[in-house]
Amino acid sequence: AQKVTQAQTEISVVEKEDVTLDCVYETRDTTYYLFWYKQPPSGELVFLIRRNSFDEQNEISGRYSWNFQKSTSSFNFTITASQVVDSAVYFCALSEARGNEKLTFGTGTRLTIIP
């Protein structure tokens, strides 16, 4: 069975600080996909990144970066120089096989950026 754990329920940081959101996953499949979604107060889930199990390269996109480590089953997300607009709930998710099938989400981390 698949499982995603986001141990950090809530995080608050002062604007411009860096912050890392942790994600640990469990799956018995060798092919799987990992995702991060952002959910602002409006409720809509906004896609941030997808990573497949065969690609362990870290990725950087502007102020966002992701660290995928299969050895520890972790897919952590770092925001550099945080901004107030980054305040939201962030979800890590896992999908087996094709990647566009069932998503298993973690419980989310509520990030608050203090101006």
Place this chain on the structure above:
Amino acid sequence: ETGVTQSPTHLIKTRGQQVTLRCSSQSGHNTVSWYQQALGQGPQFIFQYYREEENGRGNFPPRFSGLQFPNYSSELNVNALELDDSALYLCASSHWDVPSYEQYFGPGTRLTVT
């Protein structure tokens, strides 16, 4: 390109009633998935529809049912509503045959059962 839309935005129902939620998939997408998100929780997969047939189901009772139409839009029906059905219901669309593997979510329908 039109995104995923859902209707209604909010809904209040009484325990025991039935409800229908609607979703229009993003242009070009042929797969629709439904998720239930209780307050303070992550979304839980209800089911997915592809080619008008159920293509995977999560741990939800049969009173949760769905339909997909030829234009790929979809409905989620919930019978005999219970208080625990109060949640945000999210619809997501994707293209089964295109290896983009991204599901695009709609804004959700917030259902309150009293």
